[in-house]
Amino acid sequence: MFCRSSLLPLVDKNQDMWLALFFLLGAAVGSFINVIADRLPAGKSIISPPSHCTGCQRELSTKDLIPIFSYLWLKGRCRHCGVTIPRRLLWVELGTAILFAFLYWHYGPSWELALVALYCCLFIVLSLIDLKHNILPNKIVYPAVIFAIVIAALGSIFGFEPRAIAGTGFRLWIVDAAIGGGIGFVLLLLPALLYRGGMGWGDIKLATLIGLVTGFPLVLIAMFLAIVSGGLIAAILLLLKLKSRKDAIPFGPFLSLAAMATLFWGSNLLNWLIPS
Ligand SMILES: [Zn+2]
Known part of the structure; x- marks a missing residue:
């Protein structure tokens, strides 16, 4: 036997x-x-x-x-x-x-391994630069946005299932990605318009990129994780008086970490929140 x-x-x-x-x-x-x-x-x-x-x-x-x-x-x-x-x-x-x-x-x-590894490297580079210089360079974000759109389009044309990337069940990944990018853009544009100096253009562009990468509805998980973790750490830094209200705490690293966590476990979290 x-x-x-x-x-x-x-x-x-x-x-x-x-x-x-x-x-x-x-x-x-x-x-x-x-x-x-x-x-x-x-x-x-x-x-x-x-x-x-x-x-x-x-x-x-x-x-x-x-x-x-x-x-x-x-x-x-x-x-x-x-x-x-x-x-x-x-x-x-x-x-x-x-x-x-x-x-x-x-x-x-798997191809997910290569793709997610590439996105992770991108998010780490952006976090490091944002931590040190308080900027998210267009030189990285713009090509990444184009890359994410191309990948979403290829996924739709060749029909590879982006299960590990976005466990949404949608057949048209490009639609997913477009809605995701739109949501990321709007969600961070609103606080930028409401509170001056709260959110920079770099953060808005990065949120758009993350929306394109994770797609809808996972973009909601990514933004939720970023805002909650960013708010929590900012509150702790203020309470411990390590930062004052005038200091800008870069949001890029929180967006990046949230995006990576969403790529790894977003589908599980979504299934747990909304059992199908
Ligand atoms: Zn030396």
């Missing part, structure tokens, strides 16, 4: 190998995300010059370019001049590595 259990160790071993590979891939991608987040707002080229120390300008050797590990064995300092390497670089590499392993575990080998 065919015994399934005898096959399982083999399957598990493969799974572990793929998880490890995606962890390493994520670490490398995280390292590239750091480069983009540092250079793009300054209008510098992402490709040249090669990575160098901001202290002594010396080019980094291959050994010092290995994500996560090079930070650890250099103990966070440049080997030549001893200048401190920002700890953010390590956290982003480690975070992206864990995220990529999680994505593989969550989606398995």
